[in-house]
Amino acid sequence: MVDNNPSRQLRVFVVALVTLGLSACAAQPPSTGMYWGNYETSLYTLANSPTDRVSQQHIGNLRNVVSVSDQRGWAPPPGAMLELAVLEAEAGNQAAYVELVIREYRLYPESRVYIHRWFPDVVVPPMPTPSTSPEQATDDNQAQEALDADTNANQ
Amino acid sequence: MLTPMLTNRTSWLRTFTVAFTVLVLNACVSAQPPVDQSRFSEPYTRSVLILPPANQTTAAQASELYYTSLAVPLTRAGFYVFPSLLTQRIMQNEGIIDGAQLDNVDLALFRQMFGADMVLRTRVTRWDTSYVVITGSVTVSVEYELVSTHSGNILWEYSGSITENTGSQNTSLLGALLETALNTAQQDYIPIARELNRTAFARVPIGPYHPRYLTEEEFAARLAAWREENQR
Numbered sequence: 286m287v288d289n290n291p292s293r294q295l296r297v298f299v300v301a302l303v304t305l306g307l308s309a310c311a312a313q314p315p316s317t318g319m320y321w322g323n324y325e326t327s328l329y330t331l332a333n334s335p336t337d338r339v340s341q342q343h344i345g346n347l348r349n350v351v352s353v354s355d356q357r358g359w360a361p362p363p364g365a366m367l368e369l370a371v372l373e374a375e376a377g378n379q380a381a382y383v384e385l386v387i388r389e390y391r392l393y394p395e396s397r398v399y400i401h402r403w404f405p406d407v408v409v410p411p412m413p414t415p416s417t418s419p420e421q422a423t424d425d426n427q428a429q430e431a432l433d434a435d436t437n438a439n440q
Numbered sequence: 441m442l443t444p445m446l447t448n449r450t451s452w453l454r455t456f457t458v459a460f461t462v463l464v465l466n467a468c469v470s471a472q473p474p475v476d477q478s479r480f481s482e483p484y485t486r487s488v489l490i491l492p493p494a495n496q497t498t499a500a501q502a503s504e505l506y507y508t509s510l511a512v513p514l515t516r517a518g519f520y521v522f523p524s525l526l527t528q529r530i531m532q533n534e535g536i537i538d539g540a541q542l543d544n545v546d547l548a549l550f551r552q553m554f555g556a557d558m559v560l561r562t563r564v565t566r567w568d569t570s571y572v573v574i575t576g577s578v579t580v581s582v583e584y585e586l587v588s589t590h591s592g593n594i595l596w597e598y599s600g601s602i603t604e605n606t607g608s609q610n611t612s613l614l615g616a617l618l619e620t621a622l623n624t625a626q627q628d629y630i631p632i633a634r635e636l637n638r639t640a641f642a643r644v645p646i647g648p649y650h651p652r653y654l655t656e657e658e659f660a661a662r663l664a665a666w667r668e669e670n671q672r
Contacts (some may be wrong), residue, residue: 317651321512328524329508329630333501362515363649364523371526395487395520398555403530 318359322350344372351385363393367400383407480595480645482588483659483666487520488647489556489589492531493582494539494563502567502629503538504528506582509633510560513641518650522554539563551589558595561585566601567629579603580632584640598640602632 327343347369354361370385386407389396400407490510495503511524536542539561550556566581581601587594646653654662 319516321515325509325512325634329505331525332504332508362512363520364511364515364526368523368525393520395555395557396522398552399522402553402555403526 318357319362320350320354320357320359321362321365322346322353324350324365340372344369344376347372360392361388363395364389366392367396367404370404482591482593482595483663484590485519485557485586485588485595485645486648487522487555487557488514488560488586489522489527489550489554489558490514490524490560491542491562492528492536492539494543494561495567496563496565497567499567502564505630506562506564506567506580506633509630509637510562513634513637514560514644514647515649517641517644518647518653520647520649522556527554547587547589547592556589558586558588561587577603577605578629578632580629580636582633582636582640586644596644598643600636600640602636602639604632 323346324343327339327346330339331343347365350365351361351369354365366385366389370382370389373379373385374382386400386404387409390400390407390409391412400409490507493503493506507528508524511521514521531537542561547559550559561584563583564581565583566579568579570577570579579601581599583599584597585594586596648654
């Protein structure tokens, strides 16, 4: 019963390995991915020993987080664009500031109250054509309003 | 001619059997246990505002440094997390340095001012080194709470502690003394804090940006059930 033919054994091994790899891929949940790069490290360093050099590193890391996410077709992680927006404004890059705030507003409906309150100088223009995100946002806002109404009624 | 063909067929059958067995076993191994998304007792839990940690240790910087380790793992758990640096600046401008200053604040305020569904409260209870001759250790202990800004209810809580041994394996007493002192002095708290956070947030029900979150239909059903329950 023992197959001593080395080429057959190799074939069995290769097929098993490929099957293992493919089934591992199939078993993974669909992931859109999230890229934070070295964000945590520079945020910590900024808190621990803030210097101009560290501040520049942090803004560089945040720019990298956004650009790598874009290259991979992933959404930049929550909050990253707002944080970068403020640092861009401090560096004098007003256009980048406005663009980043608007992107966060449209991408993450949860950010809207925060942006209205803490970024009152940014006026978000209406979307020219309805797309997935704003529709989703509208749905989310309606769900939020409905829930708030429920919560208030129960309090 | 017939014998080689049969042998060949047997060989392929065996190959197929091995592959199939591996497939089945692998499916068993890689299937992750389903996350119990119903563990949050309330339905709307999309966004989290991380409050400054309450520092109950003697390490003056513990709160500020620990704060930097919280946002990333929470976003990976699927939540919208308000930006750390900006939130910290806003709090500091309001004179809030330590989370304990917010203990008596009406949580609805965080929903009105930030749009947060939940706040993350943390209390750092240990952030210290223990050093006795040739034995040394560094300990980080934290208590966590996710609290709804809609109801004020605690939706999730966890308490954890990690101790990292910094003692020496050196066989000479003098060497061990010096090595332990050096290891303990150089030990960084943040990697320990990050490990603690990973352990803690692995126990949080996942948020809406997680790939395995509820579908729209499932969420709608859950919301309807919650409304019905709360109207009784």
